[in-house]
Amino acid sequence: MFPVILRKKETLPLLGLGLLCMLFGSLYLWGPWSLKEVTIYHGAEQMHLRTRGRTVADALEAAGLALDETYDIFPSPAELLVKETFIEILSPSEVVVAADGEELSTLTSGEPVREILQKVGVELGPLDRVEPSLDVYIAEPSLVVVTRVRQEDIIEEEPIPFATRERKDPELEKGKRKVVQEGREGIRANTVRLTYEDGRPAGRETVATRVVRPPRDKIIAVGTKIVIRTLASPQGPIRYREAIEMEATAYYPGPESTGKWADGFTATGVPAGYGVVAVDPSVIPLGTKLYIPGYGIAEAADVGGAIKGRRIDLCFDTYREAIHFGRRRLTVYVLE
Numbered sequence: 001m002f003p004v005i006l007r008k009k010e011t012l013p014l015l016g017l018g019l020l021c022m023l024f025g026s027l028y029l030w031g032p033w034s035l036k037e038v039t040i041y042h043g044a045e046q047m048h049l050r051t052r053g054r055t056v057a058d059a060l061e062a063a064g065l066a067l068d069e070t071y072d073i074f075p076s077p078a079e080l081l082v083k084e085t086f087i088e089i090l091s092p093s094e095v096v097v098a099a100d101g102e103e104l105s106t107l108t109s110g111e112p113v114r115e116i117l118q119k120v121g122v123e124l125g126p127l128d129r130v131e132p133s134l135d136v137y138i139a140e141p142s143l144v145v146v147t148r149v150r151q152e153d154i155i156e157e158e159p160i161p162f163a164t165r166e167r168k169d170p171e172l173e174k175g176k177r178k179v180v181q182e183g184r185e186g187i188r189a190n191t192v193r194l195t196y197e198d199g200r201p202a203g204r205e206t207v208a209t210r211v212v213r214p215p216r217d218k219i220i221a222v223g224t225k226i227v228i229r230t231l232a233s234p235q236g237p238i239r240y241r242e243a244i245e246m247e248a249t250a251y252y253p254g255p256e257s258t259g260k261w262a263d264g265f266t267a268t269g270v271p272a273g274y275g276v277v278a279v280d281p282s283v284i285p286l287g288t289k290l291y292i293p294g295y296g297i298a299e300a301a302d303v304g305g306a307i308k309g310r311r312i313d314l315c316f317d318t319y320r321e322a323i324h325f326g327r328r329r330l331t332v333y334v335l336e
Contacts, residue, residue: 034052035050035051035052036050036051036052036053036059036081036082036083036084036085037050037083037084037085038050038051038059038062038063038081038084038085038086038087039084039085039086039087040059040060040063040065040087040088040089041086041087041088041089042065042089042091043089043091047063049062049063051081053081054080054081055077055078055079055080055081056073056075056076056077056078056079056080056081056085056087057077057078058081059081059085059087060073060077060087065089067089071089071090071091071092071109072089072090072092072109072110073087073088073089073090074087074088074090075087090109090110090139091109092107092108092109093107093108093109093138093139093140093141093142094106094107094141095107095108095116095138095141095142095143095144096142096143096144097116097117097120097122097144097146098143098144098145098146099122099145099146099148100122100146100148104120104121104122105120106119106120108138108139109139110137110138110139111137111138112134112135112136112137112138113130113132113133113134113135113136113138113144114134114135116138116144117130117134117144117146122146124146125148125149125150127149127150127151128146128147128148128149129146129147129149129197130144130145130146130147131144131145131147132144147197147198148197148198148199149195149196149197149202150195150196150199151193151194151195151196152193152194152196153191153192153193153194153207154191154192154194155189155190155191155192156189156190156192157187157188157189157190157212158187158188158190159185159186159187159188160185160186160187160188160211160214160215161185161215162183162184162185162186162215162216162217162218163183163215163217163218164183164217164218164219164220165217165218165219165220166219166220166221166222167180167219167220167221167222168221168222168224169221169222169223169224169225170224170225171223171225172221172222172223172224172225173223173225173227174223174224174225174226174227174241174242175223175242175243175244176223177220177221177222177223178220178221178223179218179219179220179221180219180220180221181216181217181218181219182216182218183215183216183217183218184215184216185215186211186212186213186214186215186216187211187212187213188209188210188211188212189209189210189211189212190206190208190209191206191207191208191209192204192205192206192207193205193206193207226241226242227241228240228241228336229241231291231333233291233293235291235296235297238291238333238335239335239336240291240333240334240335240336241334241335241336242333242334243331243332243333243334244283244284244310244331244332244333244334245310245329245330245331245332246310246311246312246329246330246331246332247310247311247312247327247328247329248292248295248311248312248313248314248325248327248328248329248330248332249311249312249313249314249325249326249327250313250314250315250316250321250322250323250324250325250326250327251278251313251314251315251316251322252315252316252317252318252319252321252322253272253273253315254319266278266301266302267286267301267302267303268286268287268301268302270299270301270302272302272315273315273317274315274316274317275296275297275298275299275315276298276299276301276302276315277290277292277298277299277300277301277302277312277313277314277315278300278301278302278303278304278307278312278313278315279300279302279303279307279311279312279313280303280307280308280309280310280311281300281303283309283310284300284312284332284334285300286300286301286303287299287300287301288300288334288335289334289335290332290333290334290335291332291333291335292312292314292330292332292333293330293331294328294330295314295325297335298314302315312332
């Protein structure tokens with residue numbers, strides 16, 4: 001290879017170009033147009049300065065501000081300064097995180113709750129609740145509360161009541177009842193979800209249920225068979241088909257017993273008098289012939305507002321007789 005030799009007339013232009021670059025570089029660095037106007041906002045304070053620094057960090061140093069990583073600086077310290085730059089400094093604020101019975105403190109100048117929890121080392125479970133919520137940014141003194149939430153499923157059993165059903169039995173004498181099947185309670189299993197907040201009960205909810213054992217109805221046979229029997233009475237043998245235990249009272253068809261509206265007639269139009277009784281038609285149908293010990297043969301021909309269920313009201317010809325009879329428990333025989 002052959003060396004390249006530059007002659008003097010070729011080196012002169014290159015030297016001139018280098019000197020020219022150095023000259024313009026010096027003018028840029030030290031000339032009046034190399035200064036940058038910087039405005040710094042720090043809380044309520046505002047600072048103005050002119051600097052030949054290249055970055056935001058240079059401007060902060062020129063302003064005498066020694067800031068650590070707890071301050072948020074916009075633009076970032078590594079950003080290059082432009083002819084007119086505005087810098088905002090956010091001072092850190094204390095944030096207290098209350099979790100697991102402790103209070104953890106840290107500084108922030110504008111971070112989401114999510115990052116604050118990471119800074120203090122608080123991990124969240126899938127059900128835990130945080131106030132304020134994780135995506136809220138905090139730039140001032142605040143309290144963040146972490147509530148630990150836990151759920152547990154338990155099984156609770158409860159009884160299922162049985163029903164009672166009646167069934168007519170033509171083989172059983174009318175008026176008689178017999179249990180043909182005893183009832184039995186069923187069992188229901190409920191899945192109950194218990195919720196605890198910071199270890200304290202906070203709620204319960206039934207989330208599922210199933211029948212472990214179905215209930216069994218109680219069945220009672222009700223007799224419908226008519227059996228004719230004979231009863232000896234002062235009036236001679238009485239043939240009856242049913243005997244009913246009842247509470248008997250007495251009345252006189254005059255105003256002393258029935259008030260000023262008494263007209264002497266029953267609900268069926270039959271004149272009131274001895275041998276006429278008032279009944280509840282759902283127990284003894286009107287028109288039924290009866291034998292009542294101590295009273296005699298009677299006909300169910302009247303009703304009364306107070307005569308409900310197994311009650312019977314006996315009519316007497318005089319008020320004195322009604323008062324003498326009073327109120328008694330007795331057996332009423334339904335005649336065939």
